[in-house]
Amino acid sequence: MSSQDTDSATAERTDERPTAATNAETPTGEPVIDLRDVAFGYTATPVVEGVSLAVDPGEYIAVVGPNGSGKSTLMQLMLGLLEPDAGRARLFGERADRFDDGERLGYVAQHASAAKEMPITVREVVKMGRYPHVGFDRLSADDRTVAAALREDPVETVRRAANAVSGRLAAEDWAIVDDALATVGMSAFADRRITQLSGGQRQRAFIARALAGEADLLVLDEPTVGVDAESVEAFYDLLGELNAGGITVLLIEHDLGAVVEQADRVVCLNREVYFDGPTDEFVDSDALARAFGAGARSLAGVDR
Numbered sequence: 001m002s003s004q005d006t007d008s009a010t011a012e013r014t015d016e017r018p019t020a021a022t023n024a025e026t027p028t029g030e031p032v033i034d035l036r037d038v039a040f041g042y043t044a045t046p047v048v049e050g051v052s053l054a055v056d057p058g059e060y061i062a063v064v065g066p067n068g069s070g071k072s073t074l075m076q077l078m079l080g081l082l083e084p085d086a087g088r089a090r091l092f093g094e095r096a097d098r099f100d101d102g103e104r105l106g107y108v109a110q111h112a113s114a115a116k117e118m119p120i121t122v123r124e125v126v127k128m129g130r131y132p133h134v135g136f137d138r139l140s141a142d143d144r145t146v147a148a149a150l151r152e153d154p155v156e157t158v159r160r161a162a163n164a165v166s167g168r169l170a171a172e173d174w175a176i177v178d179d180a181l182a183t184v185g186m187s188a189f190a191d192r193r194i195t196q197l198s199g200g201q202r203q204r205a206f207i208a209r210a211l212a213g214e215a216d217l218l219v220l221d222e223p224t225v226g227v228d229a230e231s232v233e234a235f236y237d238l239l240g241e242l243n244a245g246g247i248t249v250l251l252i253e254h255d256l257g258a259v260v261e262q263a264d265r266v267v268c269l270n271r272e273v274y275f276d277g278p279t280d281e282f283v284d285s286d287a288l289a290r291a292f293g294a295g296a297r298s299l300a301g302v303d304r
């Protein structure tokens, strides 16, 4: 871990620098995600407390814990969507809540529910992965009227902006989109509406979007809830292959059996970290029973 992270005061000073190195590689040895002594509560009672956790490039890590144990909250703290009440969170070496290099991060939500009602095709979803690369997230000085237009007619304004960006995609961007579709086995579904896919296919489309964005880190929040058993297996095979290719995978998962089979490292959370280490040590530890109660070993498929 880098010496700049030794205390929050130092981190604060470091973060005052302009983010000129936005597109630079994470310096060797710097964790992709780095939480130090993080606490957070929606009310006065913390739901996450004393959590320190560093994820290195290339790891395949799963965060497990019973319902309400703070997994989704922890994920939001990691991604800078929530600010810790105490401690600090860094993402690719930046303060997580100021991190703005979206293309480095691919996020696959539970159920991909946001997409269910969107009348767009798989290719259009995957294409969105290229947007940060062609400037969708930057407004030019000529766009002073955009804020007013957004207030007047948000849907039409966003549609026009998206069309403008599509026009900026080069042949190379389209080739990357096609490659991403092929990698997740969705080329044949490219022109199908996202609403007409199975749960597993929809999750693949969202992974393809992250791949098209050339993400270094994939964060997945219970991605296989409601997905049939056969597709789940194929989905985890794909994740394993992507990780073998160098992408860091952080999986929040309720399915202990899948975690035990897939992840190299497990973090077991129940407000605090009960266990953090190699998966096989987790299986033999008492953290499993302490966090989940008796019977957890059979849930994990390791009752022996």
Ligand SMILES: Nc1ncnc2c1ncn2[C@@H]1O[C@H](COP(=O)(O)OP(=O)(O)OP(=O)(O)O)[C@@H](O)[C@H]1O
Pocket (backbone or CB within 6 Å): 042, 047, 065, 066, 067, 068, 069, 070, 071, 072, 073, 074, 254
């Ligand atoms: N927006 C919110 N406002 C208030 N309390 C919340 C909010 N989100 C979560 N909580 C509470 O914080 C605690 C942790 O919730 P969180 O969603 O992080 O747990 P989880 O481990 O992801 O749960 P699950 O496995 O059921 O998805 C729970 O007690 C939950 O009720």
